[in-house]
Amino acid sequence: MALIYYREQLVRVQPGQIMWQPYEADLGRLPAFCVAGRDMWTARVPLVCFCIVETHHPDRVLRQFGLAQERPDHVVYDHRLHRIDLRGKVEKNWREEHGPYILTWDMRQQRLCHAPPQIGEMPRDHEYYRWYRPVTRKYVDRNSAKLDIMVMCSN
Numbered sequence: 460m461a462l463i464y465y466r467e468q469l470v471r472v473q474p475g476q477i478m479w480q481p482y483e484a485d486l487g488r489l490p491a492f493c494v495a496g497r498d499m500w501t502a503r504v505p506l507v508c509f510c511i512v513e514t515h516h517p518d519r520v521l522r523q524f525g526l527a528q529e530r531p532d533h534v535v536y537d538h539r540l541h542r543i544d545l546r547g548k549v550e551k552n553w554r555e556e557h558g559p560y561i562l563t564w565d566m567r568q569q570r571l572c573h574a575p576p577q578i579g580e581m582p583r584d585h586e587y588y589r590w591y592r593p594v595t596r597k598y599v600d601r602n603s604a605k606l607d608i609m610v611m612c613s614n
Contacts (some may be wrong), residue, residue, distance in 0.1 A: 463602070470603045474580055479522040500524065503532075504569040505560040509553045512540045512560050518572045526574035528581065530590040 478489050484492055501517045517524065518531040554561065563570070575586065598604040 463529050466599045466603050467601065472609045476582055479577070480525055481523075483525070494553060499525070499567055500572065501572040503572060504567045504568045504570050505557075507553075507557050507564060510543050510545060510548070510551070512537075512557075517571055521574050524572075525576055526572070527577040528587050529574055530587050554598075605612050 475508045486497075501521070503512050503514070503516060503518055505512050514534070516531065516534065518529070598607065
């Protein structure tokens with residue numbers, strides 16, 4: 460029942476109800492080391508931890524950084540990274556193995572996402588929405604779609 464409830468709540472969310480920068484008010488209360496290098500938060504870089512490499516894609520959530528959301532770049536996904544298995548790799552030199560990703564990380568200052576500040580709501584015909592609509596699923600399930608249609612018809 461909780462799942463149904465939360466899905467219904469998601470369908471009812473209106474653009475004005477979304478808090479795009481939910482942590483902004485709390486950042487001033489954090490110790491300095493937590494916000495050091497804040498400008499790097501928008502760097503599109505691989506995050507490396509021993510054998511694990513995941514690419515950080517802040518260009519897909521620029522509104523969280525107070526920036527205007529633009530159509531994000533295409534994601535190049537290396538399937539080999541998710542097939543890494545640690546069996547028999549006790550002596551593996553991960554710094555050497557993931558050298559190209561570490562080099563990209565080291566150049567993070569040159570990989571920042573740049574966009575103008577977002578002021579107000581984005582227009583519904585914005586280029587981002589034209590990209591987003593065909594590549595996403597608007598509804599979590601059929602009941603959510605039905606609920607949305609009923610809500611739209613009642614307005």
